[in-house]
Amino acid sequence: MDAAKKAEEFHRRLESAADATEAALDALLAPTTLPGEITRPARLLEAMRYATLGGGKRLRPFLVIESARLFGVEDASALRTACALEMIHCYSLVHDDLPAMDDDDLRRGRPTAHKAFDEATAILAGDGLLTYAFDVVADPATHADANLRAALVLALARASGLGGMVGGQALDLAAETAAVPLDQAETLQMQAMKTGALLRFAVDAGAILGGATPAQAQALHRYGKALGAAFQVADDILDAEGDAAALGKRAGKDAGRGKATLVGLLGLEKAKARCDELVAEATTALIETGLGEKTEILAQAARFVAARRS
Amino acid sequence: MDAAKKAEEFHRRLESAADATEAALDALLAPTTLPGEITRPARLLEAMRYATLGGGKRLRPFLVIESARLFGVEDASALRTACALEMIHCYSLVHDDLPAMDDDDLRRGRPTAHKAFDEATAILAGDGLLTYAFDVVADPATHADANLRAALVLALARASGLGGMVGGQALDLAAETAAVPLDQAETLQMQAMKTGALLRFAVDAGAILGGATPAQAQALHRYGKALGAAFQVADDILDAEGDAAALGKRAGKDAGRGKATLVGLLGLEKAKARCDELVAEATTALIETGLGEKTEILAQAARFVAARRS
Numbered sequence: 001m002d003a004a005k006k007a008e009e010f011h012r013r014l015e016s017a018a019d020a021t022e023a024a025l026d027a028l029l030a031p032t033t034l035p036g037e038i039t040r041p042a043r044l045l046e047a048m049r050y051a052t053l054g055g056g057k058r059l060r061p062f063l064v065i066e067s068a069r070l071f072g073v074e075d076a077s078a079l080r081t082a083c084a085l086e087m088i089h090c091y092s093l094v095h096d097d098l099p100a101m102d103d104d105d106l107r108r109g110r111p112t113a114h115k116a117f118d119e120a121t122a123i124l125a126g127d128g129l130l131t132y133a134f135d136v137v138a139d140p141a142t143h144a145d146a147n148l149r150a151a152l153v154l155a156l157a158r159a160s161g162l163g164g165m166v167g168g169q170a171l172d173l174a175a176e177t178a179a180v181p182l183d184q185a186e187t188l189q190m191q192a193m194k195t196g197a198l199l200r201f202a203v204d205a206g207a208i209l210g211g212a213t214p215a216q217a218q219a220l221h222r223y224g225k226a227l228g229a230a231f232q233v234a235d236d237i238l239d240a241e242g243d244a245a246a247l248g249k250r251a252g253k254d255a256g257r258g259k260a261t262l263v264g265l266l267g268l269e270k271a272k273a274r275c276d277e278l279v280a281e282a283t284t285a286l287i288e289t290g291l292g293e294k295t296e297i298l299a300q301a302a303r304f305v306a307a308r309r310s
Numbered sequence: 311m312d313a314a315k316k317a318e319e320f321h322r323r324l325e326s327a328a329d330a331t332e333a334a335l336d337a338l339l340a341p342t343t344l345p346g347e348i349t350r351p352a353r354l355l356e357a358m359r360y361a362t363l364g365g366g367k368r369l370r371p372f373l374v375i376e377s378a379r380l381f382g383v384e385d386a387s388a389l390r391t392a393c394a395l396e397m398i399h400c401y402s403l404v405h406d407d408l409p410a411m412d413d414d415d416l417r418r419g420r421p422t423a424h425k426a427f428d429e430a431t432a433i434l435a436g437d438g439l440l441t442y443a444f445d446v447v448a449d450p451a452t453h454a455d456a457n458l459r460a461a462l463v464l465a466l467a468r469a470s471g472l473g474g475m476v477g478g479q480a481l482d483l484a485a486e487t488a489a490v491p492l493d494q495a496e497t498l499q500m501q502a503m504k505t506g507a508l509l510r511f512a513v514d515a516g517a518i519l520g521g522a523t524p525a526q527a528q529a530l531h532r533y534g535k536a537l538g539a540a541f542q543v544a545d546d547i548l549d550a551e552g553d554a555a556a557l558g559k560r561a562g563k564d565a566g567r568g569k570a571t572l573v574g575l576l577g578l579e580k581a582k583a584r585c586d587e588l589v590a591e592a593t594t595a596l597i598e599t600g601l602g603e604k605t606e607i608l609a610q611a612a613r614f615v616a617a618r619r620s
Contacts, residue, residue, distance in 0.1 A: 036465060037473020038503045044472055044480035095437060100429035119410035123433065124480050127405060127440065128472040134444040135467035138460045146456040150448045153463050155346060157445035162354055162438040163347020170354035170434050193348050 010300035017065045017082070018058035020075075024083050025052050028136060047117045047125035048132075052090045055108045059305070060085045060202045063227075066298055067206020067220060070291050080142040081152060081205050084133040088160050089198055091129035094122050096169060130160075143209065151208050159201035168194025175260045182260040188229070190260060195235070196228030203227075203298075216289045223285035223298065230278035230306045233271055236261040238308070240268060275306045320610035327375045327392070328368035330385075334393050335362050338446060357427045357435035358442075362400045365418045369615070370395045370512045373537075376608055377516020377530060380601050390452040391462060391515050394443040398470050399508055401439035404432050406479060440470075453519065461518050469511035478504025485570045492570035498539070500570060505545070506538030513537075513608075526599045533595035533608065540588035540616045543581055546571040548618070550578060589616045 029049045031040055061082030068078035097104040097112040098119065104112050114122035136142065137152045158164055171190040175182045182190060203224035207217040240263045263271045282302035286295040339359045341350055371392030378388035407414040407422040408429065415425050424432035446452065447462045468474055481500040485492045492500060513534035517527040550573045573581045592612035596605040 033473050034468065036468030037471070037477075038499060038507070039477065040473050041477045041480045041484070043484060044477055048472065091437075095433055098433065100433060120408075120483050121480065123405055123408065123410060124476050124483075126437075128476045130437065130440055131467050131471035131476060134463055135471060138448075138463035138467065140460075146460040149460045150450075150456040150463070153444055153448035153460070157441050157448065158344065158346030161347070161441035161445060162358065163343050163350050166434050166438045166441060167347075167349065167351045167354055170351045170431065173430050173434075174351070174353060189348060197348070 006296065006300055010297060010304060013066065013297060014057065014059075014062050014301075014304075017062040018056075020065070020079055021058045021061040021082055021086060022053060024079050025086065028083055028132070029053070034135075043117070043121065044124055044128060047113055047121045048128050050116055051094045051113045051122075051125055051129065052087060055110070056086075058082075058086065059231075059301075060089055060198060063199065063202035063224075063298075063301065064205050066301070067203040068209045070206060070289070070294050070298075071210020071212060073206070073209045076141075077143045077209050078206070080136055080139070081209065082202075084136040084152075084156065085198060085202060085205065087129040087133040087136070088156065088165070091126040091133075092160075092165055092169070092198075094126040094129070098122060101169075101173065133160075148208060152205060155201055155204055155208060159197040159204075164193055164197035165195075168192070168197065172259065184262075184265050187260040187262060187265060191232040191262075192225070192228065195232050196225065199228035199231055200224035216291065219285050219288040219290075222288070223282050223302070226278045226282035226285060227302050227305055230275055230282065230302060233262050233275040233278065234306050234308055236263040237268065237271055237275065239263070279303055279306045316606065316610055320607060320614060323376065323607060324367065324369075324372050324611075324614075327372040328366075330375070330389055331368045331371040331392055331396060332363060334389050335396065338393055338442070339363070344445075353427070353431065354434055354438060357423055357431045358438050360426055361404045361423045361432075361435055361439065362397060365420070366396075368392075368396065369541075369611075370399055370508060373509065373512035373534075373608075373611065374515050376611070377513040378519045380516060380599070380604050380608075381520020381522060383516070383519045386451075387453045387519050388516070390446055390449070391519065392512075394446040394462075394466065395508060395512060395515065397439040397443040397446070398466065398475070401436040401443075402470075402475055402479070402508075404436040404439070408432060411479075411483065443470075458518060462515060465511055465514055465518060469507040469514075474503055474507035475505075478502070478507065482569065494572075494575050497570040497572060497575060501542040501572075502535070502538065505542050506535065509538035509541060510534035526601065529595050529598040529600075532598070533592050533612070536588045536592035536595060537612050537615055540585055540592065540612060543572050543585040543588065544616050544618055546573040547578065547581055547585065549573070585616045589613055 029045060029052060031045060033040055064082040064085060065075065065078045093107060094113045096102050097107055098114055105115050106112065113125055133156065134153055137156060138149055143149055160166065168190050172194055175190065200221065203220045207220050212220065239261065262274065266274065279302045283299045286299055289295060339355060339362060341355060343350055374392040374395060375385065375388045403417060404423045406412050407417055408424055414422050416422065423435055443466065444463055447466060448459055453459055470476065478500050482504055485500065510531065513530045517530050522530065549571065572584065576584065589612045593609045596609055599605060
């Protein structure tokens with residue numbers, strides 16, 4: 001396949017994963033209560049749906065689905081795991097947008113959840129999504145093998161919690177008001193936690209569901225790490241260069257707020273070079289899985305992440 | 311054993327469960343990172359410890375531990391599950407106290423988390439505790455059988471999420487600003503979700519860990535339901551009658567805020583009679599477990615919950 005065909009195939013599968021995720025999230029966030037639930041309050045459910053449905057490229061779900069496909073995992077298992085991860089991602093956006101945090105009014109070109117509803121509802125909708133993510137993964141509908149489900153819950157919690165995403169957000173906020181700005185190592189660690197951990201989990205989830213060998217799992221993990229870092233550098237570059245229309249949020253807001261970014265530390269050109277290096281690292285890690293041609297779609301994903309313009 | 315001796319034994323075991331829970335939570339919230347974590351940011355961890363350690367009767371952990379004991383479950387399994395549940399309870403207090411929610415400055419006689427730290431840190435500490443709860447339950451250290459761990463995660467998520475505790479908090483907040491106050495059925499449902507669901511989970515967890523028969527599990531579930539309802543009526547009575555010193559928070563604040571309470575709907579005397587009925591229901595359910603004398607400690611717990619003065 002030539003480069004243009006490969007890119008076309010990538011976009012087709014990215015879109016197909018997004019459609020499948022949207023439909024599955026819509027079904028999971030239906031008003032019907034599950035055993036053990038009492039009732040799903042209408043307005044809270046509406047806020048959870050608002051925060052989750054109708055948006056985004058669904059990059060994390062795509063990565064779960066395609067990593068799982070490397071091992072021939074059933075799509076239903078991967079899709080439920082993908083939805084759980086996307087719920088965590090979406091809850092984190094809702095809480096990050098709150099007035100006490102980043103205080104953003106716009107997200108993907110729409111009012112943020114606390115603007116569309118109210119602050120209390122946004123906090124609870126985030127809590128509800130975070131909780132529901134673990135419900136979805138632990139449910140036997142995700143996989144018949146409870147060992148895999150428990151392993152997924154554990155990995156997802158570690159990626160999302162105080163030693164992962166939540167911790168990264170705490171470090172990022174602390175850096176804004178700190179007397180001394182974060183140095184490069186601290187910035188990379190903060191970013192590896194804040195955005196990297198969930199992207200890494202996406203491919204780890206594929207390895208867990210697929211019963212990867214330790215060597216394969218480690219190689220995929222390295223891929224996820226490089227991809228996550230590339231995603232963040234690209235984000236910093238976008239923030240420095242992008243325009244608000246393409247982003248659906250204010251451009252330059254991170255730099256303007258004194259947030260730690262790699263562009264700020266290295267300059268634009270070096271940051272772009274670092275991004276290319278990370279794509280190369282990601283591609284090498286894929287070769288090391290020994291899974292051959294099948295991994296081409298994930299190599300495309302790394303290139304896409306590094307080159308994205310929104 | 312006479313009544314005084316039984317009460318003494320109950321308080322001894324309540325205190326012993328509280329001590330064990332405090333020590334286990336302290337160990338779980340240590341700075342040491344676990345595999346899959348990157349680092350535990352110091353201030354975030356401090357806020358999570360502040361919100362979790364050094365307070366409360368630890369009624370929920372006690373119920374997990376004593377329900378599990380009915381079936382001879384190892385204390386380590388029950389204790390980790392108890393800690394997870396307490397983390398969920400504590401996170402819910404942190405988020406409920408936020409300015410956008412109940413806007414409370416005091417909790418157990420100390421500044422609330424967002425007062426002692428800041429609002430962003432309180433939100434993240436809550437998110438971190440909620441996430442960590444599922445980590446703790448899913449970890450093989452909790453039980454060798456992954457089926458039990460996954461079942462615990464699922465039950466805990468359902469009790470805590472949009473169809474349980476989080477949903478109850480949403481209904482409670484909505485009631486404050488609604489044109490029509492909640493009627494009795496709506497108030498009972500809201501309370502069954504907001505405070506009942508976690509108390510019910512505590513005894514359900516014992517049944518899950520202990521491999522209870524369906525009949526035993528159902529009887530324990532009925533006990534948990536009645537106990538949860540009694541807890542909430544007692545809370546409404548306390549709010550109406552109590553003094554701030556004993557409560558460590560403002561008395562009458564719920565009624566004053568127009569919150570739906572059973573005392574408001576039934577009057578004080580009928581509410582007290584309802585509380586007695588619920589204790590009787592709880593005790594009957596315990597007899598129906600067929601587990602005999604061993605359940606006496608849980609009967610004491612129901613009486614304690616109904617009679618508590620703080």
